[in-house]
Amino acid sequence: MKMKVSFSEWAKSGSPWVWLNAGAVAISIIMVVGLLLLIASRGLVHFWPADILQATYSQNNHSIRIIGETVDSERVPATQLRDAGVDVPEGVEEMRRDLMKIGNRDVGGTDFTWVLHDNLSNQQYPEMLFAAERHEWGNFYGYLRALKEGDTVVGQYDGYDKTPEYLALWDKFEASIERAQEIHDSIYQIEKHEIGAINYEIERLRLKQRSLELDGSTDAAAFAEIDARRAELGEEYKVLQDELIDLYGQINRDKIVAEVSGGQTIEIDIAKIVRAFRPNDMGIFAKLGHYGSKLWEFVSDEPREANTEGGIFPAIFGTVLMVIIMSVLVTPFGVIAAVYLREYAKQGFTTRLIRIAVNNLAGVPSIVYGVFGLGFFVYFLGGNIDRLFYPEALPSPTFGTGGLMWASITLALLTVPVVIVATEEGLTRIPRAIREGSLALGATKAETLWKVVLPMASPAMMTGVILAIARAAGEVAPLMLVGVVKLAPNLPLDGNYPFLHLDQKFMHLGFHIYDVGFQSPNVEAARPLVYATALLLVAVIALLNISAVQIRNHLREKYKALEM
Template structure:
């Protein structure tokens, strides 16, 4: 056989064995894995790098046609820009270069300069230094402050000035800042926990009083007795409230006593209340170990604190909690309904035209856009079912709705409907794979059909059920569109779980990581400040979905190993 014919024969045999498809599939899997890994690396670098305390530079900046000014800030981003684009923006540039580098500088001090980010041309930066005395102040509002510490005041009197050594001045500042943080924690506890609990009990008394007015069958004697009890409880609560109010007045007086004099990059000196400062540090004076410790603390704060500054600062714990609790409730609701529906379709329903139509409808429901489920949840669960519940169980609260408004329960039910077809299909597929001989053997040994289903068929189908649940969790945890209609909000003041009876409030609105990403990324008034948090929150959402799925996968593998012998 000629050599060329042998090559054609070998190529034909290679194709006939299906090896090209193997290589194509392997390449597709490799590209997908590379894309996913690259996405995770991008999210990690862009997001979690935000918490690293970057050095703060000081430089002179004098673009053509403008006066020189001192610039203080973090170097965030650098890019090359065509020279014609800069000239069209109004820069009078005399250069032969085609491109010029420009840098995004986070200069903070939004309350002083009006904007805390600015673009500068790198070629016109000079005398770049990194003084160790530059401080960064994270504040409850107005973002970061960059500048120099010039004095510390207590009750309007200077207790430390720039005439003293910087170390003495800085230590006096830190000492009073720690005291201000302790006072702020006490104020927050009283306002959110103690006074919040009193307000909750007062509201309950108001609803109880309203219930007495609506109860026409109540005798006048009992009505008067109940009213007297309500007035006594209200008086006791009012007295307790006044005690907390007096304590708050003293705490606010103490926390507003201390302030500092700080100098911004334009030389302007401002007085800042320590009550408005969250953290203070000098990044240029920190070594690697100090920065690592600071990074860990900041990342922990991101996971455990509440958001602030229109969600562009602080943490995202309420969004994490809301996402996890909603997915858990959804899983508890969708699993039994999906399994019961699949069992009926496979084990009990007569296999005919109607059953085939139902299966087609279930498969089609899996492809319905999620926003349609949101509209259905808003109309049926909230406006119809929730309103009826309010009429029957909470008439004293009307016209203010209790369950007739978006909340955690309705969001979970809506997502349960959205993911129900996935669970039904996966469970039914698992039931179809159970050998008929196992059912017949169980019936031959005297078991009823229900006992066979409960003790033999369903345990062996449990891995398929878990597969459906995994797919349901993966889809539900990332949904945003329906949640915007049935319960999620930009900022929830309290968690759905607290110390007030009944402790778990399914009627409350909640925060969600997916909506948080949308809100911070597209609705934030400060886009540059919000961008790193978008990356960090997106990565965190991916991690939470992965952890939920891995937990379900581990349980599925355990069940699969447990019932493998029965399949054999």
């Protein structure tokens, strides 16, 4: 026999709250997954080699040939189009317009244009149309007409059909690009690493000489040694400079002649081309290979074209390195403060007041920490460090300007309340009997704390570090004041002594998103990279957190027997 349960009894049982919480969790999960899918779909599609459309576009009694990729579409009210001076047939309430990436910014002045879909005719996807990614001026779209080595034409084709003659010309073109890339890599190695190392050592010699002059040194041997080493470096620099002159002469040899949408032909230095491909003639496997190479370039290369092309490896490197240094700094300070508050401080009004202050610090806006870091760490501490230890570099600041160290310390200060609270909670959960047992066996309080209590509380400490990483890795506002920049010429970790350069400015994924999304002069080109970078930032934070979670789980399993 079934018994009827009244609504009040059902409500008192707590079931409605269970279902309400379950529904809230389900909605939150759906929203998070949906957000990630949106970011992924908007960002990752950017790297797919889209087909290139060739069509005739007619508007206001004018017709032109247009070549490009269709990247977006939208419906526009007819009244809006009429107000813009566009001829719209009577009776039409709205029309579809397409955003096309037409490239060739050096020819037409813009990368993108809006076209009315109904005004496109003779739409086709010729196999001979090619796209070229360049070091500057964005993408190029057109037809390959000739290949030159110096002033000599080594291949030429004027048709629009894919013939063996054209394929032979294309093979020579690809070989020229590969040759130019190899020379470009050699130039990069010499300029970035070899000459960079020489310039770095020359600057250190200058500072060393300046230091001797400030000290009033009269040691002629020391000055002579500096001059001799500077002369050696000068000779090495001349040799590398001669190599560079020869390489630049080789890389600037080849050119192509290409036809653009308007029918005119232009010359392009092959040295300016990163890669060229014919997407209309690519199969699915060829496109997948191209897609993989573009993704790898995105995570492993340096940015170009005002951060709207190329990769973001310096930003990934800077973000991870800053988080690691921040974690190394915040963990001992947070643990020491928590141990003092829980194990040594007298529990009373003052201790409660400190805990309230710590909890309140966790809610202070991050920009306030940035202002404090700029005023105290950069200007006060950094300025005094420069005057005491680096007077030879003045007036150029060494630590008296934003850098990796001040950014890491500022974020450590921002996240230390989280570590304190989590560690205190872990210390509270350790049974008092364990402490008393250790003391009864003859251990001192310090030994009990170091060998028994802290190891058992280590999972809670890792929880605090995980929360700190989750908050700090995505912060942008304080970093804008204490060290992050749009484009850093060098990584803060390299082969030059002292290898880790804490005084250098660095790039960060969060700031990169802000810069590309809101400061880029080419908004349409930057938009997909904002989504891709945001997805990568989420992935980096997830990987850092997963690593910390694995360490915490290992520690929890290791000391589980002691808690029983």
